[in-house]
Amino acid sequence: MQRRKLPKVHADALRHCYSGKTIARTTLFEEMEKASRPTPYLCPYCLLRTPRSWDHYFPKDDYPEFSTFALNLVRVCNSCNLRKGNRFVGPVRSVVHPFIDPLPPAPMVTATVHINGTRIALTYEIAPAPGAGVNPQILALMQRHFDALSVAADMAAEGNAMVNTLVNELVAGRNVPFTAEELGIILHGRLDARQGFPFNGCDIATLMALIEAPGFLAHVNSKVNPAAPPPGHMYAAMIASKNRLALTIDALAT
Template sequence: MKTLTALPHNPAYLDRYVSIRDIKHKKTKAPLVAAHALLEARYEAYAQAIDRGNLGGLSKNDKAIELRDFLRSCYNVSTQPLKDLKKAIKDAQPKRLLKYCPMCGTTIPGTFDHYMPAISFPEFSVHPLNLVPCCAKCNSTKDDDWLCAAGKRQFLHAYSDQVPDVQFVSVTLHENHTGSAVGAAFALLRPAGVPNQQWDLIDTHFRRLKLIDRYDERGNDEVAEILSDCQTFLEAGGQQVRTFLRKRAEDRAAVYGRNHWIAVLMGAMWQHPNFEDWLGVF
């Protein structure tokens, strides 16, 4: 997993909101125009919370909640400026990165999650840093439950939380007694040197989204897919199949991060002493 690229501030985030607001019907637009100073202050509060690493401490605003229906309509009702905003967010990401949901790394990101839940923070319904491209499963699992009972964040913020560039997703490969099948079992292992607060957030993100279970569910099929690709490489005249798979693993890690589960799986496979034997089976 990798941190997403924040949308550039030109045009300003508040100006993007205004472009969406101003296309609304008068009944919706009028109270939002009257509350412009409130939105300006709340956007500044969001920016400060990110700068201080204190998103979890950003309190709800009663006046914004009173305008919830009007503010949420900026996102819930599709308009061209909203479509442009969503496209701009996706276009800002490096190529291929959004092939997978940035929250789980397993499926296509076909929706957007409001990191600060729109039910409680409707003023951020179209804030570019509050819209995270993700899959429907991650969106529905996270839902509005972004804080634990102790008031701590439970999910990584895709734009501001820096994932440490150290290995913390691992996989163990299992062969059956005949060597005719290979399985994969993933685990989350804390590396040395990662601060408690940072690790706690990574750990809860994985646990709440059940990522290790999701990797395990897909692991066996992915092993077979990888071996099939390697077999095709050999049948086409390729040589040094370990090098072929190593380079694929490195490419995956470069694009999606060293802890992307497929990069981890490929890395374990090409380094396994029985790797060539598996190619004779699959």
């Protein structure tokens, strides 16, 4: 069906419905944001950052008739909004529409752990599990989405920071190596704590990769300092000093 081009006066009026700062408009957009606010509240384009602006999936400059159409308004982070701009929606779309595109109910984002000596790094890609039966067109769209909005690079920055923080927390005050069972319990506990997080998000992909990475246990244990005092050592030292002081007082009293 051929799209009818609107007269300029009509197009301008429709765009003004979006940009006008009326009470009715403000109330409507506040209600729309509440209705589309998941937990955790993450940008549906990158699944990393907090949404702070509205994106017109089909740009209002080119499609004024969709200026205030609810399904054309996507609450996103500022970075994704700027990167997308008025691009990537035609003639071959390169951005997933979070409300309309039939995304598969299974993980599509895979993280890979790379360990080189004492350094660890993660990379991210669109790579569904073998036999997932993903529609090839949707798979291609998600790959274009990843490329157009630089999602892989952003996930790598976030994921690597997350892993460095995790490792530092694990080895703080630790003076004995972890067993595989210990580390597995910790990682699965962190994964369980993220129930409800998007399964294509950075957190889930990162933890799944660490659980499966054969070299992660050795990497963590390489950071353990055998000379480090165990957790609670200061309290134990205080108790020992108190006991010695009590013995000294008793000795002097006799």
